[in-house]
Amino acid sequence: MAKQRSDKPEIKPFPGPAGGWGSVRSLAEILPRERVKPDAIRQLARQNKPDGFVCVSCAWPKPADHHPAEFCEEGAKATAWELTTLRTTPEFFAQHTLAELRGWTDYDLEQHGRLTHPLRYDAATDKYVACGWEEAFDAIGAALRPLDPKSVAFYSSGRTSLEASYMYGLMARMFGNQNLPDSSNMCHESTSVGLKAAIGVPVGTTRLEDFEKCDAIFFFGQNVGSNAPRMLHDLRSARKRGVEIVTFNPLKERGLERFTDPQNPVEMLTGGETAISTQYHQVKAGGDIAAMLGIAKFLIEWDDAAFAVGDPRVLDVEFIAQHTQDFDAFAAAARGAEWAAIERESGLARSALEAAARVYARSKAVMAIYGMGLTQHVKGVENVRMVVNLLLLRGNIGKPGAGPTPVRGHSNVQGQRTVGITEKTELVPVDKLKELYDFDPPTEKGLDTVETCRGVIDGSVKAVIGLGGNFLRAVPETGAMEAAWPRLDLSVQIATKLNRNHLFAGKVTYLLPCLGRIEADLQESGPQAVSTEDSTSCIHGSRGKSTPASPHLLSEPRIVAEIAKRILPPNPRLDWDSWVADYGRIRDAIEATYPAIFKDFNARLFTPGGFWKGNKASERLWQTPSGRAEFLAPTGLSATGFADEEGRFRLMTLRSNDQFNTTIYGYHDRFRGVKGTRDVLFINREDMTATGLADGQIVALVSDAGDGVLRRREGLIVTPYDIPRGCLGAYYPEANVLMPVEHHAEESHVPAAKSVPVRIRA
Known part of the structure; x- marks a missing residue:
């Protein structure tokens, strides 16, 4: 097994191209590290192919005329990460408190392996303990029902399928809110x-x-x-x-x-x-x-x-x-x-x-x-x-x-929006939902990611349900968010592996393990398929066939349905159990809700290359107030939102090529020549000299947002790099601690992670 983090990291230029033998060696390294079985190789051959599975990482289109290997280095890492034979069992949690685990790195937490059992947090021991599914669902329902619906946030990750996303958004609206923050709020x-x-x-x-x-x-x-x-x-x-x-x-x-x-x-x-x-x-x-x-x-x-x-x-x-x-x-x-x-x-x-x-x-x-x-x-x-x-x-x-x-980033982050994961009423056919399910959908705007963070910090958000993802790690204002999270009445995280969000418990906390997309999903009617939408608005079917990591896992649609049954009154027009028994019925419901987009959904599910949902602007039909495409004169020349000052830098948070979003596959950023660490500060050599810093010196960054709050990222290795003067680079999500909640895009509320005002402290 290759050593990852190092006390003596190497940082030197990488001379090679993208792809090539570097990609081959990366794949050869991660497969044994994840201890995958030979079946993983067979699964890679099905990745992004007709009647195969859609990659669980990025949303780049799947061509009809596919390559022999229709996966990239990052996609292969994601597949190995999901098909790992490593396991995080109840015995593991019996040996470790959450306080202890908070000292682990993101890599070490997820690298321990797939979650195997539903878990309940025990405050007396500060440990997760195994519990039954019925116990978990009943307790979640008991905690949610008394709460004001407006105080509950339903977060979802962009890896979630169209089927689970549709159910999740419908459940939230029937519960009484549109508090549906998702990955889109953080990126696009x-x-x-x-x-x-x-x-x-x-x-x-x-x-x-x-x-x-x-x-x-x-x-x-x-x-x-x-x-x-x-x-x-x-x-x-x-x-x-x-x-x-x-x-x-x-x-x-x-x-x-x-x-x-x-x-x-x-x-x-x-x-x-x-x-x-x-x-x-x-x-x-x-x-x-x-x-x-x-x-x-x-x-x-x-x-x-x-x-x-x-x-x-x-x-x-x-x-x-x-x-x-x-x-x-x-x-x-x-x-x-x-x-x-x-x-x-x-x-x-x-x-x-x-x-x-x-x-x-x-x-x-x-x-x-x-x-x-x-x-x-x-x-x-x-x-x-x-x-x-x-x-x-x-x-x-x-x-x-x-x-x-x-x-787009996550493989279905665009598709979630298409089927209703949004806080905005104008993006959802509320009249159609009322017609189909005989309820009055909420019409007031719900909470997005920034507003959910505000609510967690000020206490107005009482419960957060997380359908995948690593919300607490992905959002800005890390320190304040982690300090506020234990005040939640309820925290529920649906996940495949342990991550940092799971180490901060609310008053009632459950960690629910789910099937991965590559795994066989067997329900009452037989094996099930799900669907996703790529960056170019094409819809693809995805069928998992690998043996599940544990017999105790449930699918995301099943978990959503069981929670919905605990918090919603019976509805004669909606049979959650029927949907779980046959996901084709969920797709029928999606088609009924969005007939122009999803006509003949089930019949077209495995169309090679996907089926296109259509796009009026591509036909030069402009659905704007003026009926035309609209120019906009910029309000200024800088997108940063702050003025340049002596000693103030523009920090860009970056991914390495050994990670996908908050998932860290390892400590090697091959293309930038970094090996064995993520504690790096990329800086222009002239800026390094002007500030009196030396190559390899250890420094800290402090936020320069001007709000009087101390935000600090310690232990960064000064690394001269080909980067514009006045700009710095550091890895995400570790650098999120420097970003205030209120440092976000105007109108869209996307955290402004590509230009954070900071200063260097030796």
Whole structure:
């Protein structure tokens, strides 16, 4: 078994490409470490295939014409993590108090293995003890029923299936609230708000086939090599046919530099690589508005000059006139922007932005791919609106090979929203729910993630139910949240493995182990399948076949149904037991609720490549108040929400390529050259010198939010890195302790984790 954390970590540059033998060695290392059985190899062969299972990590599309191995390094880690033969049993909890376990790392907690039994927290011993399922459900119901429904939050992770998500959202609304915070609130809510306002749909407009039709891709704030590696195949193919890829990202991420395809024998044997980005611009954290406005300024001023002399126009003036609103205000803002300010705020030279603008101007179909590097800022919604502004200038929405392409994280985080996991009434067909189930759904807005955190801290939230995930670790304000959690009347966590959230108990606390997606789910009618939605709005079936980790596990739909039966009165129009017996009946209910999206749901469940739910903006039908796509003039050039000051840095929280969200697979961040630690502070060498720091020095970061609260992250190793001046990088979720709850995106409330104001303390 390879040693992970080290007292003498190594930090040195990694010379290799993304993919290649590094990915192969990573897979070869994790399989024995998780002690998987030979069946795991057979399961990998089914991953993201027709009639197989949908990867439990990222939401990148599953192609109809699949590769022999339709999984990436990260997906293989996720599969091994779920199919591990390691177990966390009641005997383990008999040996360890929660106070003791809080001293363990995130990696060590989850690495201990799959949970095997339902557990109840015993305050007298500070330990979990095994209990029966009926006992747990009855106690949860007894604790929930007396509470004001508005004081209960129902959190869900983006790994949860469409079936369980639909049941969960319906249960919450029947209970009397829309307090449905989820993973979207922490990552792409800025997309949901920004795209909805600009083009009338809350999701991207492109599909996998658009990679074959574009002639340029603009990339913003997304680390494909660690977060969605299967996309590298699509980027590689695009580059092979001459597509220009213009990247804006503060760090040089290896997956956006060069890639060796592990499934290409010639490349593997010869060391062949594909250069991914044709231009790479290291924009400052929070500087994307300025960068995109600079590109737009070039385009608009070139168009002005062309119009003046009668030359062919640079902008798609016919599209703008027919399909858009408020172009004049945006164009005035672009013309009026000063180059000195654009260069200062973006951290990029005017010549660099001109080079990017020239690629955009000569391209006929442009995809704009982006991730949380845009959404997780105070001005995250404006970042998204700027992407749309740029695309609208040349009609790059609603035609083949063009459009916004937000890259979602968890495998069904977008799909949850589609079937009702949202705090917003306008996103749910409440009239249809009333018709189908004869109840009055709540119409007042529920709690999102930030509002749930506020409620836990101030005591107005009395209970939190967690359907998957690691809520307490993923949210900001770690110290205050952990201190407040024990005041909850009830904490229920539905999970596959032990994580840090489970170590903070409420007055009544249950830890309920569930089946994983890769495991066989046998119900009364036989083996069951579930479904998910990918980043491009395609719906996929998923069928687990592996032997469950324990005979005591229940499926997520079964657990949701049993809780619902304890907290809701009988409803003659809804038979929870019937739904659990046959998940096809849940899909029938989803189809009845959303007939335009899910027509013939069961019949289309295993369509190769998934079935598309449709997208009006892709047809140039704009479901906005104006009936047009809407430009937005930015309110400023910086997305950070705070002013630069002497000694204040912009901290970006980062994932390593040995983790997925809060799940830590190991301590090796291969692409950044880090081995054996996560206690790293990435800093520009000139900033390191200017602040009197030395390579390898141990420092702390303190929050500089200006609210008088001391937030501190200790023990970070100063590591010079190719990062813009004034910016720092540190790993998530450990750095969340530095982020105030109120440091979030305007409108969307996404925690602004990509530009946190901090200072360095030696």
